[in-house]
Amino acid sequence: MHMADALLSPAVGLTMGAVSAGAMALSVSRINKDDLSDKKVPLMAVSGAFVFAAQMINFTIPATGSSGHIGGGMLLAALLGGYPSFLTLSVVLIIQALFFADGGLLALGCNIFNMGLIPCLLVYPLVFRPLLKRGVSYKSLTLASILSVVSGLQLGSLGVVLETAASGVTELPLNAFLLVMQPIHLAIGLVEGIITAAILGFVHRMRPDLVEAAQSVPSTPKVTFKKVLALLAVLTVLTGGILSLYASKNPDGLEWSIEKVAGTSExxxxxxxxxxxxxxxxxxxxxxxxxxxxxxxxxxxxxxxxxxxxxxxxxxxxxxxxxxxxxxxxxxxxxxxxxxxxx
Amino acid sequence: MAVRDTPIHRLHPLIKLLASLGFILIVVSFGRYSLIPMIPMVFCPTVVMALSETPYGLLLKRCALALPFCLLAGISNLVLDTGTALTLGSLSISTGLFSFLTLLFKAYLSVITVLLLVATTPIHVISEAMQRLKIPSLMITLFEMTYRYLGTLLEEASAMALAYGLRSRQQKGIELRHMGSFVGQLLLRSFDRAERIYQAMKLRGYPAAHLSPTERKVSSRDILYLVLVLGSSLIFRALDITGAVNIIERLLP
Incomplete structure (x- = not known):
């Protein structure tokens, strides 16, 4: 799901970069306010390295013969909380972009938004935490994991589609791209949700304090639907602006071919x-x-x-x-x- | 590889970062069919690569890892964009092919730029540059420590995977129903390790003030590099190489 530089236009890349940088600055200030911030740093860093290691582990899906690996974003959010997990994932994505050529410098903003901001700062407080409000049990943990991983991946892939479409580098019509991306990520999300649930269940059995402590910390982001609506409105205006800019500069396929025909006849x-x-x-x-x-x-x-x-x-x-x-x-x-x- | 002494390695890290980012921005700003006018852009990375003595094979291998997603996304151009761009005798080349190749070329240029930046800048220099950019120290410590423990945890994970493989009948991958306890185990080990690291850091006086980076002024050499990279790319962006071909053609008697 990593976006590449080549698929982006400068406007989309820079806009998303600004959005992600803003979210990172907010997270840093929130964590610095926390008294335990110096204890959190090694935990976050090792968790980031853990995400790399977890992504390296290939599992086999029974009866299909195919294999895959987990992304691990929601897992981190469940154990570290919203802001710390967002920062950790951002650093993981920066390292992936720099040292592993996964994604790119310009695409970093998009990738941090799709794979970090959406699961950690939107889905975690809006889906995961409310589902665990009445106490952590095996059942609630499973339900919360699957639902939030699926919705996180759906929103993330939607982000990929919209950012690609707004950049106008590929010829893919929006509908077709959505029809390809969303079902694939539904399947991926279900498998990853089940695995996340299993991991969290295991950790809860071994160290119940780890899972429960994360859910009882009051300093997790207080996201209300109003704030989400405001954010969505800002994003809509931004993307709308970019899209219209793009539309006026580059005529669409039909106009373009007409222009071309006219050009040759002339x-x-x-x-x-x-x-x-x-x-x-x-x-x-x-x-x-x-x-x-x-x-x-x-x-x-x-x-x-x-x-x-x-x-x-x-x-x-x-x-x-x-x-x-x-x-x-x-x-x-x-x-x-x-x-x-x-x- | 990042610790060498070449003209590129000696450049100011911030300048290198700025030049790379600017270069990528210019690459990405090319129109979707401008394959041919974009070709001169290949000069910059090639020259930097030669000057920094980075082996080309290694860069290409890394590049190949990054291309599949662009390939997938670009294939639609081949299929859906079927206007004729050019006919060479009986052979006609579609506009889709042009935009597809443009996309791949953009991907190559942007990926190789990032790889060259990292191949010529050691990690401690990168974090010094981040410090100078006033990025919060929390982020920098996180960046350095994640990078530091990456190898350690990868080693731990592969040791666990090896042990699992030796105990199980199948050798390829972890069975889905074992993933919970396997990754969970790794996670608990990581958290324990984090606890030990925290205690070790505390014993050594953390959180101490971050060491201020050794002052490094931007020299005229650095400015020259920045101007050369961005200037040449801007000229290539503004000028069409085919126009240049045409001028040469006009000059011929």
């Missing part, structure tokens, strides 16, 4: 005027099929043989530059090493 009408000059040019030019007027009216830049060849040459040039530079660099260290030995 071209053929213009051609006779240039014919005499073009004739001489055709004879002498390196790339005779190249036509400047067609280039100007075409919506796709560089769609000509000359463009392709030019691009290929650029690629080659870049490769050769890299090779030459690294050759030079490889020769250099021998000298420095020699000098070091002399000292």
């Amino acid at each position: 071209l053929s009408a213009e051609n006779p005027l240039h014919e005499s000059a073009a004739f001489i040019q055709d004879r002498t030019a390196l790339m005779p099929d190249y036509d400047y007027t067609s280039e100007n009216s075409s919506t796709i830049p560089g769609t000509s043989l000359a463009g392709l060849i030019g691009g290929g040459l650029t690629f080659l040039l870049a490769g050769v530059t890299g090779l030459v530079l690294s050759r030079i660099k490889k020769k250099k260290p021998q000298f420095t090493r020699l000098r070091e030995n002399q000292y």
Whole structure:
């Protein structure tokens, strides 16, 4: 579910980055207010490392032969509370983006929102905690885990779909994308919900204090439906603004193809005027099929043989530059090493 | 690999971060069909890679891990966008192919930029840069400690998985019904470890004031790097390479 930089437009990436950074700042200030904050830090850090380890463990799904791994977001929220688990997951996502090339720098805001903010700051206080209000039991723990993991993943994948659609990089229609993403994540959510319930049940049996303490801490985020509505309204306005910006800049598929057809018809009408000059040019030019007027009216830049060849040459040039530079660099260290030995 | 001495490694970490972020922003801002005008952008990472002596094979391997999601999302372009962009003789190339390749190229450039940044900057330098950006010390400590215990817990998990594999009939993965106790066990071990770490930290005087990073001024070299990276990318963004081809063509007699 990690989004990549390439799927985002700058506007969407930066907006989501600002939203996530704001949420992180809020969480830091809330945790710093807590007296036990210095005790929480090692717990959060080790939990973050635990998420990595847990994601590495592959389980097999009986009778299907397929395997998968858990995400672990809701598990952390249940044990650490809303704000600490959100920060922990954010750091996990930052490390994944930097050191494992999972997601990207620009996509970090989206990923932290989809996989951290939604489960920890929305689903946990709105779904998980209310279900455990009447005491922690095996039954309530199972129900709460499955429901909240499923709803967290549904909202998260919805976020992925909306952010991709607002960026307008892929051609996928919104409906089709939703029809693919939501059922897949429903299945994933059910399996992960069951596993989360099993893990929490086990931990509750071994160390009931861990599970119960987390639910009794009053400092978890007080999210009311009013606040959620306000947040959703802000997000709607933001995405609406981005979408309309995008819509006015890039015409949709139909308009675009009309424009393209018009462009080419215009071209053929213009051609006779240039014919005499073009004739001489055709004879002498390196790339005779190249036509400047067609280039100007075409919506796709560089769609000509000359463009392709030019691009290929650029690629080659870049490769050769890299090779030459690294050759030079490889020769250099021998000298420095020699000098070091002399000292 | 991150601790080496090359012109790239010596750069100011903040400048490197800014340059990478700016570069990615420019890459992502290219239109969805601008594969050809985007090609010159490949220069920057290639030169940085050569200067920092980062092995290309390793970068490519890491890159390949990150591509599947983009591939999946981009395949729709191939299928749904079937306008003709270009005909070469009897061969016609669809607009979908163009946007698909553009997407992949963007993915390659953005991933390799992040990988190069991390390959040339040690983690303690990254956290120093974070400190200079006034990111709360809670976040920085969390970042450093999570990174520190990552390997430890991965080792613990793989030892447990090995033990499980030796005891069970099947060798591949953990059975679904054992996941609860398996991951639960790992979780309890992690929490116990956190408790021990906390006690050890307390004994050594935590929370002590964060050590202030060694002052490092931004040199003219750093500024030059930033200007070169962002300037060249902006020029490539504004100029169409096909336009350049055309100019050369015009100059030819």
